[in-house]
Amino acid sequence: MTQPSDVGDMRPEILMMTALPQWDMEPLDAAYRIHRYWEARDKQALLADCKLVRAILTTGHIGADAALLSALPAVEMVACFGVGVDGVDFQATRARGLPVTNTPDVLTGDVADLAIGLALAVMREIPKADTHVRSGTWKSSELPLARRFFGCKLGIVGMGRIGIATAERAKGFGCDIGYFNRTAKPSLPYQAFDTVQALAGWADVVIVTLAGGAGTRAIMDRTAIQALGPQGFLVNVSRGSTVDEAALIEALQTGGIAGAGLDVFLNEPNIDPRFANLSNTVLMPHMGSATTETRQAMGQLVRDNLAAHFAGQPLLTPVE
Template sequence: MTSVGSEISAEAQQVSVRAGRVLRVGPLKPSLMESLSSNYDALVLPDGDERGAFLALHGESITAAVTSGRTGVDAELMDHLPNLGAIVHFGVGYDTTDVDAARARGIGVSNTPDVLTDCVADIAVGLVLDTVRQLSFSDRYVREGRWVAEGNTPLTRQVTGKRVGIIGLGRIGTAIADRLSGFRCPISYHNRNEIEGSPYTYASTPQALAGGVDILIVAASGGAGTKHLVDSDVLDALGPQGYLINVARGSVVDEEALVSYLSDGRLAGAGLDVFADEPRVPETLLGLDNVVLLPHVGSGTIETRAAMQALTLENLDQFLADGTLTTPVTR
């Protein structure tokens, strides 16, 4: 039987754990890094040979880690943080964090959903327009003096009325679909499960989805479960008149296959905001005029990044106050 004294002791211990140190893992938005340093006295996880000594000295004192989808917290790092209670992500992505390992250890994981939905959906539509109408290519064509020297650019295809498939009809995928409905685009989608009541057409596999659309948009979450979900079979189904747009994670697409299909004309074009090994982009893509390349800027607006920072700190503050998270990852 547990005594009152031991109950109080356990409660005091939990408060003490939550009141431990905050650790920053990886680079973040400069103003967020400054806030973590000045307002939370956060420690910064070093790289290289210094990491072992740092964790030996500070590991037990750390109760919350703040990171991003670019860096994350793996199971090995968790092993060195025995009192870690929360992993707080700046951004919607968390595929670089071992969520299963965190859950097994009782560590909460949060991200910043909703606040970046509109901006990522906007950039997806921008990539559709740019890729299909070849806006970036046409801009380069004018700047390089080719309009004068070579005449008009080749004709492109219209976006209005094109059949659009979306892999991942979550918050962002739905916002993309809403926008492209305004272009009178028939929308279909693939999720792990069909969404009851959705106005859009469900496809049971990515390959089946790709075979019935002109433009395939990837908006699925990253992680082991979606790695290379868009493979050569899907690209074959999309075909030489099809366009691929990726605003999700580079890992969702077999990048090597994609480069091959774009190089030899088995795809009409691609608009990419994400890559498999950022910030490195396959050299071949740099020379292709049918590809639009962005440096992972889907959420890169002043308004959205400020909202992401605010929600990150709200999650951190709530955990430090009562051990819960504002927007926990529930999968």
């Protein structure tokens, strides 16, 4: 919690929902009076001290709901660290005329890299091979053959920035690329499918890259997962909410699909414990943008959006 305003301290007050790396915290502390929500034991007492807060710095996952916004009468904008904004209550922000910013583009390449990496890892069974070597069992046994990625039929669900970047990378592997997108993209040089189910029935591996939120909830549903079939793979680098997780686990347990590479889950970080017992998965703790270079660029873009707002200049990356 911040201290009462010092006489002459003209720094704008902001509410931060979570900590950022030190390379961001130092310039943020210099520019703003920060209310640290994640540190407060009594959240309501903290919010009562935030009547002059003019901006919320949050993440797409944590977001900013209507209750939080209503507790901040002076708030003027919401700045998200990350491209996702599914945790923001846009009905509430629109009612107040509050702009929302995010950090697109700067993380596109890293997430697309990880999407391809997860596809390679689960299809070539790289984690299993690593364990095989480290455990010493290589001396006495051989691993079964894996599946190749190059030249496969790759389906992408969501052809935004990350989906397009993933397709560009997959072209280098000679993949036959198809996609499903909620809005038509006739300019793309890839085969379009009318439904996720049709795409999954065609593909060897499906990579989900679309945004989270109510409009994409469980878009990779039970029928789409079944359409992948026992030789098919699923990779998700979007949000856990975009996949019917119960149906996915069932398919992985029963051989309904061959495997999955997952960077995102429902109820992160308290994920379904059944994932830990699935040998046909490669699991990561939501690290699609987790490189030093990208996280520094994301933090800079958040700070640039805040600075632009308080200077009365156009926002760099407004969502709306």
